[in-house]
Amino acid sequence: MVRLGVIGHGARASSFINHPMREVYPDVRVAGIVDPDREGARARLAEQDRADVVFCKSMEQLVREIKPDGLMIGTRCNLHSPLAIQAAKYDLPLFVEKPVATSMAQATALEQAFEKARGPVVVSFPLRVSPLCELMRQKIEEGAVGAAEHVLAWNYVPYGHCYFDAFYRDFSVTQGLFLQKATHDLDYLMYLMGGNITKVAAMASYGRIFGGDKPAGLKCSTCEEEYTCLESPRNRRRNASAGGGDHPCPFGEDIGTPETGMNEDSSSALLEFATGAKGVYTQVFYTRRDAGARGAKVSGYHGTLEFDWYTNEMKHVQHHAPFTDATKSGEGLSHFGGDNQLAENFIEVIQGKAESKTPITTGIQSAYTCLAAKESAETGRFVEVRQVGQSG
Numbered sequence: 444m445v446r447l448g449v450i451g452h453g454a455r456a457s458s459f460i461n462h463p464m465r466e467v468y469p470d471v472r473v474a475g476i477v478d479p480d481r482e483g484a485r486a487r488l489a490e491q492d493r494a495d496v497v498f499c500k501s502m503e504q505l506v507r508e509i510k511p512d513g514l515m516i517g518t519r520c521n522l523h524s525p526l527a528i529q530a531a532k533y534d535l536p537l538f539v540e541k542p543v544a545t546s547m548a549q550a551t552a553l554e555q556a557f558e559k560a561r562g563p564v565v566v567s568f569p570l571r572v573s574p575l576c577e578l579m580r581q582k583i584e585e586g587a588v589g590a591a592e593h594v595l596a597w598n599y600v601p602y603g604h605c606y607f608d609a610f611y612r613d614f615s616v617t618q619g620l621f622l623q624k625a626t627h628d629l630d631y632l633m634y635l636m637g638g639n640i641t642k643v644a645a646m647a648s649y650g651r652i653f654g655g656d657k658p659a660g661l662k663c664s665t666c667e668e669e670y671t672c673l674e675s676p677r678n679r680r681r682n683a684s685a686g687g688g689d690h691p692c693p694f695g696e697d698i699g700t701p702e703t704g705m706n707e708d709s710s711s712a713l714l715e716f717a718t719g720a721k722g723v724y725t726q727v728f729y730t731r732r733d734a735g736a737r738g739a740k741v742s743g744y745h746g747t748l749e750f751d752w753y754t755n756e757m758k759h760v761q762h763h764a765p766f767t768d769a770t771k772s773g774e775g776l777s778h779f780g781g782d783n784q785l786a787e788n789f790i791e792v793i794q795g796k797a798e799s800k801t802p803i804t805t806g807i808q809s810a811y812t813c814l815a816a817k818e819s820a821e822t823g824r825f826v827e828v829r830q831v832g833q834s835g
Contacts, residue, residue: 444470444471444472445468445470445471445475445512445513445790445793445794446472446474446509446510446511446512446731446796447460447472447473447475447511447512447513447515447745447816448474448475448476448477448502448505448506448509448511448513449473449476449477449478449514449515449517449688450476450477450478450502450505450514450515450516450517450518450526450530451477451481451516451517451518451519451522451526452478452487452488452517452524452809453475453476453478453487453517453518454487455517455540456515456517456540457484457487457488457517457782459515459517459567459786460473460487461487461490461514461661462782463782463785463786463787464781464789464790465485465489466527466783466786467786467787467790468654468786468787468790469660471790472491472492472495472510472587473488473489473492474495474496474497474511475496475497475498475499475508475511476492476496476497476499476502476505476506476707477498477500477501477502477505477828478498482499484498484711485498485534486512487501487616492650493685493809496542500711502514502526502530502533503527503743506533506580507571508704510707511535511791512535512536513531513535513536513537513538513793514533514535514536514537514538515537515538515539515707516530516537516538516539516540517540517556518540519613519616519726520540520542520616520617520618520622520623521545521615521616521618522540523540523541523542523543523544523545524544524549524550524552525549527539527543527553527557527564527803528552528553528556529558529744530562531556531557531560531562532560533562533772534560534561534562534791535562536562536563536564536692537562537563537564537565537795538564538565538785538789538793539564539565539566539567539803539806540567540568541566541568541626541627541806541809542622542626542773542806542809542810542813542823543566543803543806543807543809543810544806544807544810545616545617545618545622545810546618546814547811547814547829549810550807550811550829551733552768552773553803553807553810554556554807554831557559557803559806559825561813563792563798563799563802563807564786564799564802564803565785565789565792565800565801565802566582566630566799566801566802566803566806567779567785567801568627568630568631568785568801568805568806568809569613569641569779569780569781569782569784569785570627570628570630570631570752570779570781571630571634571748571781571801571805572730572781572784572785572788572800572801573719573752573754573779573780573781573784574772574773574779574784575750575752575757575779575780576631576634576635576653576750576771576781578702578750578757578772579635579741579748579750579757580635581741582743582748582757582759583635583637583779584747586745586833587745587746587748587759588741588742588743588744588745588746588747588748589743589744589745589746590718590720590743591635591637591718591720591741591743592720592721592744593720593722593741593742593743594632594635594636594714594721594723594724594739594740594741594742594743595722595723595739595740596624596722596723596724596738596739596740597705597724597725597726597736597737597738597739598624598628598724598725598726598736598737599726599730599734599735599736600726600727600728600730600733600735600737601730601731601732601733601734602685603727603729603730604644604651604674604685604693604728604729604731604796605618606624606728607653607654607693607698607728608674608690608691608692608693609690610806611706612691612693612697612698612699612706614698614699614703614704614705617706618704618817619646619647619704619706619707619710620707620726620811621645621707621710621712621813621816621817621820622683622765622810622812622814622817623706624728625710625724625726625816626727626806626809626810626813627711628724628726629714629724629809629812629813629816630795630801630805630806630808630809631724632722632724632739633716633809633812634729635676635717635739635741635806636716636720636741638717638718638720639716639720639812639828639830640715640716640717640812640815640828641715641716641717641827641828641830642715642815642825642826642827642828643712643713643715643815643816643819643826644712644713644716644819644824645711645712645816645819645820645824645826646706646710646711646820647707647709647710647711647820648707648709648710649698649700649701649704649705649706649707649708650701650708650709651708652693652728653693653698653706653708653728653729654693654694654695654696654697654699654700654705655694655696655698656694656696656744657671657692657694657695657696658694658695658696659696659697660691660697661691661692661695661696662673662689662690662691662692662774663675663676663689663692664689666692666734669693673819674693674694675691676688676689676690682731682733684731684732685731691732705804706728707728707820708727708728708729709725709726709727709728709729710725710726710816710820711723711724711725711726712724712725712816712819712820721743724794726813727769735753736751736753736792737751737752737753738750738751738753738754739750740757741784743813744758744762745761745762746759746762746765747760747762748760754770755771755772755773755774755779756770756771757769757770757772758770763771784800785800785801788800789799804831807831808830808831811828811829811830811831812828814829815827815828815829
């Protein structure tokens with residue numbers, strides 16, 4: 444049996460434990476929880492956990508009294524870093540959600556905290572370990588494209604409304620969608636290309652689609668535009684464009700402004716890698732339905748490799764031979780199969796059978812890269828990316 448201590452037993456943490464983790468290792472138990480929403484946290488527990496779980500007031504109490512085999516941090520994004528810093532001193536296996544930091548001060552403090560920590564960390568980067576991504580990396584290492592010289596990556600998010608009509612709309616928590624969303628993608632791109640991103644030039648669009656002058660606190664259930672607004676529950680259901688429940692207005696003034704800070708409608712970045720390779724990344728948050736796409740195209744002199752998680756397919760074009768191959772992947776898996784790989788890896792890390800596939804350094808490096816992209820978008824200039832281990 445593996446006994447977990449969970450700090451922030453919200454939708455993501457509970458879903459990860461109850462599904463991918465128990466699929467690969469059924470004998471997992473939630474032994475202790477720290478969560479201010481005790482009622483909600485208890486409601487998310489699986490039946491086998493409810494009788495024996497203990498709710499604690501602090502991580503210190505949880506570790507001292509429950510003595511878990513591992514810790515999981517699943518709180519809101521702005522709390523990941525301070526809680527991970529606190530967890531570092533216990534030297535327990537730790538699973539921490541992304542992004543691991545939302546500011547440079549958090550990221551550098553986190554790096555310092557784990558310089559001497561002995562507890563292994565698994566960062567929630569399922570895209571890096573998804574079967575399609577790992578297969579493409581294997582093909583690159585085998586020379587399928589020659590030297591990887593360029594990457595084009597995209598993320599057209601069909602559920603992007605959640606960053607404007609749910610708690611993600613709070614910019615003080617997310618600090619924008621480079622940190623909230625691209626932290627996944629920039630991490631797997633560094634993995635694919637075999638080197639860290641060293642320089643970025645980014646742009647973003649704010650308030651052109653979402654945000655506006657609707658009153659703060661307005662919800663669809665109290666709005667008179669049910670028949671005309673495309674984001675009303677009625678029209679979302681009718682158009683199969685999103686969930687049909689009541690929600691805060693995505694055109695409200697409480698989303699923020701470009702001046703005060705708000706999530707972007709879309710953003711893009713030019714990338715330079717330590718290997719000298721170049722790349723382009725784009726993410727869009729107002730797409731819906733079949734417009735959803737997420738993947739990458741890597742090219743070198745000898746070939747091009749391309750995959751998209753939404754089609755579950757990888758294509759290899761040989762540049763100097765008349766051959767093109769396509770490989771299909773399995774469907775219906777959480778985070779395109781990456782969550783199952785992360786769950787198995789975390790269990791094996793706890794058991795001492797494996798090393799982390801996504802250690803804390805990957806989370807910190809991704810945070811540094813996203814912070815550089817955010818700074819570039821705000822200042823309109825190229826920004827050098829801080830590297831893990833860099834002093835000053």
